[in-house]
Amino acid sequence: MRLSAGYDEDGMVEVTEGLSIARGIALEDEQGIGPLTLGGFVREVTARHGPAEAAVIHLEDRVERWTYDDLWARSMEVARALMACGVGKGTRVGVLATNRLEFLSGVFGTALAGGVAMTVSTFFTPAELETVLQMGGCSVLLLERRVLKKDFAQILVDLEPQIGSAAPGEVASTRFPFLRHLAVIDSDEGLGAIEGWSTFLARGDAIDPALVDAAAASVQPSDPGVLFFSSGSTGKAKGILSAHRGVCLQLWRWPQWYAVTEPPRTWSANGFFWSGNFSMALGGTLGSGGSLVLQRWFDAAEALTLMEAERATMMLAWPHQWAQLIAAPNYESVDLSAMHYIDAATPCAQHPTINTRWREPAQAFGNTETFTLISVFPSGTPEDVAGKSHGLPTAGSTIKVVDPLTGVTMPLGERGEIAVKGPTLMLGYLGVPLDETLDGEGFLRTADGGYIDAQGRLFWEGRLNDIIKTGGANVSPLEIDEVIRAHPQVKVSQTVGVPDELLGELVVTCIVPVEGTNPEGASIRDFAKEKLASYKVPRRILFVAESDLKTTGSAKIKTADLRKLAAERLEAEGALG
Structure with missing residues (x-):
């Protein structure tokens, strides 16, 4: 099979001639990569930047600053305490916390002890927290007790009363069968089996730091490193395990x-x-x-x-x-x-005091399954190189576009489902066999639609279930919203497809107007007509409140909910049928 090549400023991207397959540069040719375990990462950045400030937090009564040396010392302290609790290679340690210093020492301390850091969202409801703890099976849970109006220690006691009555280290819960140790990171005062922070850390006093060093050195880059939970447009959490x-x-x-x-x-x-x-x-x-x-x-x-x-x-x-x-x-x-x-x-x-020309590397595509980006153009990439694309494959990665039904690779330039593989691809979803997740060639099919051009650039067009099929044509909501968001009276624009007997789906754009303005649907449609083909121009414009736009934890609009809202609005107005 002959190959053609597209070029960026850093190297070559390989494109299989005639087919929608693009490969990044070889992983061994990538520059600027350091140690490939989280324990090795924190050791390396400490060696490079030791006395420099690594993090600062302003709390109610004080300001705390950690240098890189402090980050290392506090992470080692956590690692020793975890090892005293029996954490070994592959043991899952839950970290339920906001962005605070102890989140950092909790994650890196877990890595140094050989464990797997399981991050848990503070946005979870009690029911979601129960599900995630059961799914994740962590043996130790480090939690921030008070987050706004939530008391997570009390929530856990309500979920499992034994946590409130047992002594520290003596939890034996059938609801959470692997959970043995709990500690609050924001207080020295515990609750039942949940230890205060200083008491928990004191467990590690008897652990020789050399034992932590030996444990960290035994961890391989291919070992499980973190467990994150992703919520997609449905809002249902998925456990995603990634290697160091x-x-x-x-x-x-x-x-x-x-x-x-x-x-x-x-x-x-x-x-x-x-x-x-x-x-x-x-x-x-x-x-x-x-x-x-x-x-x-x-x-x-x-x-x-x-x-x-x-x-x-x-x-x-x-x-x-x-x-x-x-x-x-x-x-x-x-x-x-x-x-x-x-x-x-x-x-x-x-803002009047800001003066910058910097551009975010937003021309990119990725997800939690690839631990962020698998295609990207770095900040500062010239527009004539990047165009309107979503980047080139990252080093060691391969992206292909396939027929969503058959899985057959599409001809170059034709639209289909984006499939990916590479060194940052997850180890798998919790509870799902890998052969049910990847195709026969080891690719993850993303359920995102797009195409690849002759330069190897990926063009992402949105979730496949968001692609609108109207009058026999496929329409990308992203393209429509990019145009409409430029209207001076539009604050938020989200386009969805609503079932329609005649067209299959009706193109409907839901708009949150800029505060203090009162745009008209006709003017928005006229604005869109200047840049969009006629079949892409929304048939209906609906004005909604920002509160109508339900979002996932990562601020993605739940298009399924919005589609339902739009259909109900149109039906009430007699516009459907």
Whole structure:
């Protein structure tokens, strides 16, 4: 089979001639990659940046700062305590916490002890928490007790009363059969079997640090390293197990994708229990010697004050948070002049004190299964190279586009389902045999639609179940929303397909107007007609409240819920049938 090649600034991307298959450069040719275990990662960044600040957090009554040396020492402290609790190679350790210093020492301490860090979202309801703990089977759970109005210690006691009555280390629960030790990370006061933090850490006093070193050295890059839970458009959690190698490759890559020139001071309030925030923040920051400016949960006014006080240079915010930041009472007066790593095209980058031309590496595609990106163009890639694509395959990775029904590889340039494999691909879903997840060639079929061009660039067009089939044509909601979001009176645009007897599906765009404006559907459609083919122009425009847009934990709009809402609205208006 003859091959053609597309080129980027760093190397060659191989394209199988005539077929929708693109391969990244060989993994051994990739530059800037360090140790490929999480224990090796934290050891390496400590060796490089020891006395420099690694993270800072502002709590109610104090400010805490950790250097890289502190991060290492605190992680070793946790590792020794975990080993005293019987944690060995492959033991799962749950970390249920917001973005705080102890989250970092909990995850890296688990890695040094040989365990698998199981991150748990603080957004979970009691029922979801129960499901995840049963699914994940962690033996130790490190938890932040108080998160806003939640008391997770009490929630656990309510789920399993024995936790409230048993002594520390004596839990024997049929509801959580593997769980043996629990500790709160934000207090020295425990509850029943849940130990206070200082008491838990004291367990490790008898463990020789050399034993931790030996345990960490025995961990291989191919061993399980982390267990994350992903919620897709359905909101149902899936346990995704990843190897150390996959996670660490991404941690070392993010500084390169960000084109970091000066180590960033990175503000983020989005949970590190999501793989994207974990790898972007920890990789982009710790991997380059920067400092994490931690905020436990998002509060716009507090975030701006924190960014000003800590001279933050990088802002990791979801699009729905931009409007809240701009609406905060201190937005106009805050000094954000240190900010550099914020996409120049985002609303917050227009702040009068910010002056940057930096662009986020947003032309990319990935998911939790690939521990973020498997195709990307780094920040600063010229537009004539990247175009409107979603990047080239990462090193060692292969992307193909297949027929969604038959699995046969599509001819080059034709649309189909995106399938991926590579060194960052997950080890598997919890409870699902790998042969039920991957195809016969080891590819994960993503249920995302798109195509590959002759240069090996991937063009992502959205979830296959979001692709609208109207009047015999396939329409990408992403293309429509990209046009409509440019309208000055549109704050949020989300296009969905609603069942229709005549067309199959009706193209319907749901819009949250900019506050204080009153756009008309006809004007929006006229605006769209200037750039969209007639069959892509929404047949109906529905104006909705932002509260109508239900989202997943990672801020993705639940299109299934929105599709249902749109259908109900149109039916009530007599527009369907």
